Amino acid sequence: xxxxxxxxxxxxxxxxxxxxxxxxxxxxxxxxxxxxxxxxxxxxxxxxxxxxxxxxxxxxxxxxxxxxxxxxxxxxxxxxxxxxxxxxxxxxxxxxxxxxxxxxxxxxxxxxxxxxxxxxxxxxxxxxxxxxxxxxxxxxxxxxxxxxxxxxxxxxxxxxxxxxxxxxxxxxxxxxxxxxxxxxxxxxxxxxxxxxxxxxxxxxxxxxxxxxxxxxxxxxxxxxxxxxxxxxxxxxxxxxxxxxx
Amino acid sequence: xxxxxxxxxxxxxxxxxxxxxxxxxxxxxxxxxxxxxxxxxxxxxxxxxxxxxxxxxxxxxxxxxxxxxxxxxxxxxxxxxxxxxxxxxxxxxxxxxxxxxxxxxxxxxxxxxxxxxxxxxxxxxxxxxxxxxxxxxxxxxxxxxxxxxxxxxxxxxxxxxxxxxxxxxxxxxxxxxxxxxxxxxxxxxxxxxxxxxxxxxxxxxxxxxxxxxxxxxxxxxxxxxxxxxxxxxxxxxxxxxxxxx
Numbered sequence: 274x275x276x277x278x279x280x281x282x283x284x285x286x287x288x289x290x291x292x293x294x295x296x297x298x299x300x301x302x303x304x305x306x307x308x309x310x311x312x313x314x315x316x317x318x319x320x321x322x323x324x325x326x327x328x329x330x331x332x333x334x335x336x337x338x339x340x341x342x343x344x345x346x347x348x349x350x351x352x353x354x355x356x357x358x359x360x361x362x363x364x365x366x367x368x369x370x371x372x373x374x375x376x377x378x379x380x381x382x383x384x385x386x387x388x389x390x391x392x393x394x395x396x397x398x399x400x401x402x403x404x405x406x407x408x409x410x411x412x413x414x415x416x417x418x419x420x421x422x423x424x425x426x427x428x429x430x431x432x433x434x435x436x437x438x439x440x441x442x443x444x445x446x447x448x449x450x451x452x453x454x455x456x457x458x459x460x461x462x463x464x465x466x467x468x469x470x471x472x473x474x475x476x477x478x479x480x481x482x483x484x485x486x487x488x489x490x491x492x493x494x495x496x497x498x499x500x501x502x503x504x505x506x507x508x509x510x511x512x513x514x515x516x517x518x
Numbered sequence: 519x520x521x522x523x524x525x526x527x528x529x530x531x532x533x534x535x536x537x538x539x540x541x542x543x544x545x546x547x548x549x550x551x552x553x554x555x556x557x558x559x560x561x562x563x564x565x566x567x568x569x570x571x572x573x574x575x576x577x578x579x580x581x582x583x584x585x586x587x588x589x590x591x592x593x594x595x596x597x598x599x600x601x602x603x604x605x606x607x608x609x610x611x612x613x614x615x616x617x618x619x620x621x622x623x624x625x626x627x628x629x630x631x632x633x634x635x636x637x638x639x640x641x642x643x644x645x646x647x648x649x650x651x652x653x654x655x656x657x658x659x660x661x662x663x664x665x666x667x668x669x670x671x672x673x674x675x676x677x678x679x680x681x682x683x684x685x686x687x688x689x690x691x692x693x694x695x696x697x698x699x700x701x702x703x704x705x706x707x708x709x710x711x712x713x714x715x716x717x718x719x720x721x722x723x724x725x726x727x728x729x730x731x732x733x734x735x736x737x738x739x740x741x742x743x744x745x746x747x748x749x750x751x752x753x754x755x756x757x758x759x760x761x762x763x
Contacts, residue, residue, distance in 0.1 A: 277678075280525050280526065280679065280704070280707075281524075281526060281528065283526065283529045283532050284526060284528045286528070287528050287677060430703075432532060433522075433703060433704060434525065434703050434707065435703050436703035436706050436707055439703070439707050457725065458675075458678060458684070458725055458726075459525070459526075461724070462525075462679065462681055462707065465711055465714065465720065466707055466710055466714075469710065469711075469714030469715065470710050470714065475710065478706055480702065480703055481703075
């Protein structure tokens with residue numbers, strides 16, 4: 274039973290070139306992509322299609338004309354100026370994904386890191402989308418399934434590792450610890466960090482958190498994304514790259 | 519003042535493509551390449567040329583016929599079978615680099631990770647070679663120089679992050695903490711790890727340490743490489759890629 278963790282976007286390419294046919298991946302982008310996806314599904318969104326680029330999002334919209342276009346560039350909602358005319362419906366704040374907006378809808382989402390991480394896992398046997406919001410549900414599922422090869426994929430920020438994703442990976446590794454007899458040093462690092470650094474206090478030192486807290490409209494996203502186990506379902510990406518609960 | 523840390527070999531390529539002309543890099547390969555290099559220089563080796571491949575090592579030997587060929591593949595000394603006839607002189611155990619063997623000599627070194635990391639820093643303004651053996655000397659030098667951009671490069675093992683390199687980067691980050699007002703989350707992670715996990719105990723959990731401890735000939739390398747501040751000099755890679763004290 275083998276447990277690994279990736280910290281940085283530089284590892285997406287390695288992942289994408291790896292045979293993941295016998296591997297389950299769990300993708301974290303705590304601030305904020307995977308937290309927003311879990312919130313959307315909790316509030317009744319039917320399905321979410323993560324895509325790597327704005328162009329891909331627009332192409333998917335042609336296929337799903339009733340879908341909502343979602344995501345961010347530089348943390349902000351994607352504007353008509355960035356797409357050549359189409360204003361995106363929603364940004365990347367989980368607080369936007371309320372039931373009145375998303376219930377019954379297909380969402381098409383493109384963010385700088387989370388959706389790239391998800392696409393890197395496209396060939397995995399199973400891919401789970403996780404956040405602090407559904408951490409225990411994800412851990413319970415994996416404690417029952419115990420996939421032989423498990424990779425915890427931290428989305429990071431731009432090209433860098435993100436502290437909040439590392440902490441979440443460490444929390445999940447800790448919850449699964451007795452199930453895995455082999456793990457890489459990255460997983461050890463994440464778990465040691467989780468076990469020694471109080472999550473809420475530590476995340477406030479993360480660059481992403483500091484940036485969001487400095488923006489009045491987005492500051493409340495940080496505490497929103499730290500609501501541990503507010504949801505009790507798992508989210509999976511199916512063979513067509515669609516995320517469902 | 520900007521401080522960053524890279525954890526994994528996947529980031530070497532990013533580094534190699536980055537403009538490092540205003541950046542100082544510090545390379546760690548605790549178990550064992552940089553510990554062996556510091557030991558060799560302490561014992562009078564004149565200079566060390568890190569090269570990426572066995573072929574490059576053999577080509578360099580043609581240029582420096584008196585040089586010693588050093589390094590490893592899979593942790594073991596490079597054999598005639600791997601080179602097409604030339605037996606390497608030394609492996610990657612720091613305990614081989616005694617004064618009677620290396621004093622006054624040029625060493626040509628190729629290892630799976632450490633020398634690749636060093637080559638990725640070839641375009642940096644300055645590159646330091648560091649280990650626990652010369653950590654305080656390296657920190658003292660950097661506290662005086664305070665390079666505006668500093669990157670702590672963890673060599674890792676094969677394609678993975680290595681716990682012992684992360685701990686060393688954390689130790690150096692901690693020693694320099696008050697000098698840098700901006701740092702990435704990877705540096706925060708390394709420093710938090712260093713401040714919460716006792717180095718010797720924690721390193722025994724590292725995959726590299728466990729592997730070395732399982733090999734009777736190499737087990738003593740682990741405690742050798744943990745001799746904190748046994749040397750009081752810095753090592754730098756010059757513009758020709760040669761490492762000197």
